Every structure is written in C-alpha cells, then in structure tokens.
Amino acid sequence: MSNMDSKLRLIQQSFNSRYSEWVREALDELSDNFTITDPSISGHPLVFASRSLLKMLSYSREEVIGQNGNIFQGPKTNRRTVMEIREAIREERGIQVNLVNYRKDGTPFWMLFHMSPVFGKEDGRVIHFVAVQVPITRRQRGNGGVRLSEEASGLNEIMFGSCRKEVDTNSVLELGRVLSSDSSSNVLDIEETCEASDFEKRRAANVFNSILTVLTHYSESTGRLVCGKRCSVPGVGYISSSLNISLGRIKQSFVLIDPHLPGLPIVYASDAFLKLTGYDRHEILGLNFAVLNGADTNTSSEYQIQEIIQNEQACTVRIVCYRKDKSSFWNSLHLSPVRNASGKIAYFVGVQMEEECKNMDRHGLSPEMRQLSTVGAVKVAVRSLSMAAGSSKS
C-alpha cells in the first residue's frame, strides 16, 4: 500500500470513528464552502471538503483529501496572512482573515477564511480544524475601474458584499522605467487587498456553527464528543496540535517518551514507527516502549535504557525488538534527551534503525546521520513550539 493510500485509510478510519460513517452525508447537505483538517495526521491533511467548495475550486474529492490546505495557495497569496494562519493553528485558536486562494485552473480569487478548532470534550485535545471559505465579490462600480472579479455561475449562492480596495495613499515613486505597466484585463490579475464585509463575516461564523452542530450531533453517536470550546484541560503528556504537525513532518521512525511520568510512557509515535512495528497509534500511546521487548530482548539493555534516561545522556543501544505480529528485528536505537523552552528536559526521543534495512545508496545520508537529523528536527520542534506565550507547554 502506498503512503498515500495508507494515509487515506487512516483519514477514513479516524473520521468515522469520531463521527460515524453517516456524518459525511449530513455534511454534504450543507451548501457552504468548507474544509475540515486533522492536525494529528502527518501533513495536517484535509479530511473533508464540502461539495460546494470542490465545485467552486474545480477539484474532485480525490484530488484534495489527504493534501495539506496549502494546495489552494499560490503566488498572490499573502505570505504574512499564511503565517498568521499557521500561528493560529499553533496556538489552537480561531482566526478570520482575507485570503487569496486558487482554483485548479490557476485563477486566483479573494475569500474570507474563517477557521476554528473543534475540541474533544473529554480530553481537551484539538480534534479538527474547520475552515469556512466565503468568496468575496463585488458589484461593478463606476469609479476606479473596479470590475467583477469572477462569474457568478462558478459560485453558488453568492451574496454580493462590498470590497473596499485599499488605496495606497503613499505616492508610488515616480520611476517610470522601473514600474511595470498596468495590465488589468488579465484574468490572473487580482486586487492587492480585499476586505470582507460585516455581512460576510457574520455569514462565515454562522456557517461554522452549522457545521459544529452537525459534528457535535454525530460525535454523540460514537460517544467521542466534540465541542467548540475547550472544556477540559489536556492532561499531562499532551502533545499540542502544532507539535503534532511538526513532528508529523519527520519521516523517520521515532517515539517520544515522557520521563516525568511513571512507567516512562510513549507520548508520541511517528507514522514510520507504526509502519515498522505494525501497531496502531492508539495501541501504543501511553505504553512503555518496553512493549517492543520480547523473549530475546536482553534485560540488560532494558536497564541500559533506564540508565541513559536517568543520566540524561544521548546514547545508542542495540536491542532486539518485536513487532505486533511477533516477528523480531535488530534495532539500533538512538536515545537523546530533548529540552523545551524552559531549558529543562521535556522528553526523550528514541529513533529506531532496523539493522537489516540499512539501505543507504552511495549517495544518501548514512543511517546514523539520518537518526541524528531526526533528533535535531525533534529538538527544534519541541523547543520552539513550547516558547510561545499561551501555547500549551507540552
């Protein structure tokens, strides 16, 4: 099964287990443009896209599910706005911004992007981010050469709002040769700034509430309730969604162990780890990684690992590990302490290397170097993402 296929399977499974398989029909009955993304799946992919949105952007469902939301961005998308969205995701809060998105054929358009998290009622984790998109269009006006940005046919139920083009009051420097000519007839050109009306903003908020109602209702049927506001504090060992997203980009097999909790539990396991060992994520989280040990595992190496953790050193040990199906492999396990922004140790990272699989072609990074790069990537993520004021210090 390719990576994409297994990701799609994961998406399907996790969505259904939270809301049941009937939720898609209910969501499809909403005639608005929205997407739902899952920060706990590597790549922070889209797990649902409404029919209207797909129609508006001219994509098919298959082209979009499993991809990151950035596929709708392009050259005219304001980089700072994208950064603001990333920050909102990192701080696990909502945001409402004006954003340029692109259809499949490359035409850009302005829309109001209203995103808000959906929390697990019991554990306070962010389960999904819901993003509502309201296209911002304008009536044709007599002044300023303002024109209709796109045909209404491609967009159903458009309520015409107003778009105030921000006029650049500072005079542009009079360097005639240097300035580009003003070609406004090209369909790929677009205004530089655009602002949604209050009406459009309220509309976006209402749409979100409708979606939330549907999601809440269907989560009741599985017993795994969601809500729009965080109603419980995430417990110890909670990995924030932004840390989740960052760690999800690391393609190596690794786990994070929390040395402050009894039993030295695994609090994070990468997709590659799950693939290597055959476990599902929910089976492995919370367990001591001794779960990988079996009959032939040297008990002294277990002690070794405990010692490494106690001494707060980085080290590599060779141990025999067992997969879920009881097959074994020699694991060159590299352990290293990982500190967060306080400067103190927050986790230990354990990076697995299956010795039989030392597939390094002459031109690649050595497996040892790859292990170290995983450690580096984890260190950057954990340190940086625990710095922000107001972010959950995982």
Added chain:
Amino acid sequence: MMLRIKRVPTVVSNYQKDETEETARRSGGCGKNCLRSCCIPGAKLPLYAFKKMDKIDGENDVLAIEEKEPPVVFLDSLILGEWEDRMQRGLFRYDVTACETKVIPGEYGFIAQLNEGRHLKKRPTEFRVDKVLQPFDGNKFNFTKVGQEEVLFQFEASEDGEVQFYPSAHIDVENAPSVVAINVSPIEYGHVLLIPRILECLPQRIDRESLLLALYMAVEAGNPHFRLGYNSLGAFATINHLHFQAYYLAVPFPIEKAPTNKIATLNDEVIISELLNYPVRGLVFEGGNTLQDLSDTVSDACICLQENNIPYNVLISDCGKRIFLLPQCYAEKQALGEVSPELLDTQVNPAVWEISGHMVLKRRKDYDEASDENAWRLLAEVSLSDERFCEVKELIFEAIANGEDSIENTADTMLKEPVEEKNTIAKSSERTMVARTQECLVQL
C-alpha cells in the same frame, strides 16, 4: 576622525583566538586540520550540490506531488544531522537548548533568550565602525583557520541540474568551494555559517554571486523556520571574512509579522515594500520572475549601501521568498557616545537577529524584565531617522534602476543560458500557471 567601539567579539570557532595571539602566530604549517594550504590537501568533506532552479517551479498536478521521487538527501536533514553530531562530540561551548527562552507576551512577539555562556568575560577589543568596506587582513582570525571538524559540508551548484550528495568529497581548491560551518557559540539550534568561496578570503561585503548562493541555501532548505542573516561591518559583523549566518527557530520573527506598504514593482516583477509599524525602518524585497532577479536587486541595493558607507543587515526569510534590508546606525551612535548607558549595559549588539526581534540577553534581570517596550526602545535606537531613511531609499532606488538598465542591455546574453520551458526571462506581464514545489510550500 575614526569611529571605534569596544566590544567582546563572539567566539564562532574553537580556533578563534585573541587578537594579540592571532598576529603572533606564524603562517606556516599549523599542525592542526585547518583549511589552509598546510592542511587542505587530502582533506574531504561531504558535498551537497543544489539544483539551480530559476524560480519556485513545480508540478501543477497535485496528485503527481506524492508520487515524485524525493531528493536523495534533504538539505534540512543534512544540516540537522551534522549539527547534532557535532553537539554530541562536544564541539559547542554550551548547550543552547539548555538556555531558557520565551516569546514576550505582547503584540509583536519579541523573542528573548537568557544565555549567560555566550559572552566571554574577556577584555573587549576595539572595532572600527565607520568603514563598511575594509580590506581582508590575513593576520586576523578568518574562516580558513577553523578546524575541519567544525565544517559540516561543502555547498555548491550541481552540474547536471539535479541535487547530488557526496558523503565524502575532496575539497577542490580550483573550484572555489563554499562551505557551511558551525558557530560554536550558537544563538539557537542549528546555528551555522555559510562561507562563500572560503579559500578566496573575501572580505565581508555582499556581491551578486554570494547573495545568490545564500538565497539558494534558503530555497533548498525549504524550511520557513530556517533563516539566513548577514551583518555588514559597522552593523556588528565581528569577522571580516565574507559569511552569512543561519539557524532554526520555529516561531515567527516579529519583523516577519510587521505590516508592509508596497512602494514599487520593478520590470522583472520584484516588489519592494517598506516596513510599517516596526521600530527599525527597512525595505522588504519579494517576487521577481526568477530567483536571480530577486537576488540581484537586493545585492545591488546592498552594494549601493556599502559604497555609500552605510552599515546594514539583511534577513532572508520564508524560504527565500522575502528579504529584509535594514540600514542601521547604532554603532556610530555608540562610538559618538549617544547611546544611553542603560541600553549599553544590556550588552545587546543589535545585529540582524536582534533587529528581527530575537534578543539574546546575558543578565537574568534583563531576561525577566524583557518586554515589548524595552525591545522597541532598543531597536528604535538602531533605526535610521525618517529623513535619513528617505535619503537612503533614494540612493537605493537609483542604484537599482541603473542595475535594471544593465539587465535590459544584457538580456540577449542571458538568453544564452538553457531556458527550461516553464521559466521565461521575457518581460511579459502574462503569468504562467501557478507554479510551486512541494518542498517550498509551507504546510499549515
């Protein structure tokens, strides 16, 4: 009148000695494994050859992105892996991840770090701050004197247009190699130095080729949290040997969050804006038909500042998509005794990272009391005045306009280079389809 300030230079290499010790050393064989002619023959380093692409270019078909073969080695992984390796070998003066750090609550999100180990308790040395261009002095410390273990890899353009990685390659002196080395007093994890054409011993001054190399590194790393910076002499560069710095920090820099006001679009689609609502006045460059267009515009601006003796800093951010240019005058003020003792006491030298909003503080008191206001107050001292900035802007635009002229004239010669179908050097205003690459698109 020569303007000088006294400061303790940051130690970036374990082989960096006091000035007095430097000059006393003989230039003959050193018995160490440095990068001079005494030790280079036979020396090998990993070599990363990047793909020279003109523009962020890629497949339109989203489905194809998954199937595309990933490059053999990601530059990101190479930097992180080699850095972690040096960390475990004990080459750094301290563990930067053990330094407390925080984002100061407030609108801007200034970043403060308490780092007592970075600054040495040594006698400060004198630095001349009134000359941005100074000739290279082989007697002083330079990067050919670093130990080979401090060098992570060579970095250059690939011959065949594909990323190539050689785990162990001879250092080809004839080829003017550029290298990436560690900074043994890191500001953050992954703090490295990019030294273009190291053996040519170029002084600290930007030229078109070196800025383009730095930009390629930003693009190739494909990580918005990996930023490159440059300090000119007089803007707190300590070593007069051409180098850029870079490190990882996965939070936005305040300067990146500042609003901007567009002031011009050039013929080659480079967009120049002004920073608004930020304590330091500066310009932001983005866009451009090709990476080279963007790079050349910025380097022309830098060269103009250099030639007019205006110290400045450069920040390359957002995978090379946004470049900040910040002229400054703090050192001059310091030399003239115009900076308040209070600010001087913090011993913060406002180089590119500080100006971008990342402050390394050496006193617990300053760290605990760090606030938006304090940071703003310090950075406001760094900025050129409104008037002066306007003058400098004019200088820059004049220089860029002249640069554009020469681009127009040599348009024919540029077309000699093989042009991939998707890229176009022609100045039509028609856009090609949305073109992007997996690596450079930042995930939400």
